[in-house]
Amino acid sequence: MDFNKTKKALQDFGKNVVIAAKKNLKKKRKRRNGKSYPLVNTGQLERSVNDKLKVSSNSFQLEFMFADYGSFLDAGVDGTKKRYGQRKYGLKTFSYKTKMPPIATILKWTNQKRLRLRNKETGKFMKGGQQSLAFLIARSIFMYGQKPSYWFTEAFESAYKKLPQELIDKYALDVESFLDYTTQIK
Secondary structure, eight states, rough: OOHHHHHHHHHHHHHHHHHHHHHHHHHHETTTTOOOSSSSSSSSHHHHEEEEEEETTTTTEEEEEOOOOHHHHHHHOSSSSSSOOOGGGGGEEESSSSEEEEEEHHHHHHHHHHHOOTTTTTTOOOOHHHHHHHHHHHHHHHHHHHOOHHHHHHHHHHHHHHSSSHHHHHHHHOOOOOOOHHHHHO
């Protein structure tokens, strides 16, 4: 069987999903205070987004890869006090129950952003304030969670809708003929 057109279409599909997902990560989102911010901080997640197409004689496997925490940003995480309800697209629901997010990771983030606590009376930076700030942020995330962003899921859905119906039909026919062939081998 000749799958060159199907292979090319799947490569294009994978490339389109990766491009759209990276674009979604850079898109500005509004906070409750009205300020806008991008979803990415260091760019590590954006650099990790990739696709991989494996072609064998009788099958295709298209895989999308990104850093582990990308799943939590995509589907969101329920906090102990705030729940975000049923996720779109049937995504898995993550939630905090007993463990807070790692303070070391948040401390690293606060250092990158140069965030510090100030004393209200003197206006000076507090000694040991970094650790306290990281703990307060971790506790806030633990209680209120992370709102779903659907950065990857929406990119996938958008690209899937653009996938030509003809390709889907032809691939279905290829699979059907392959199944007919494998059942006749017995």
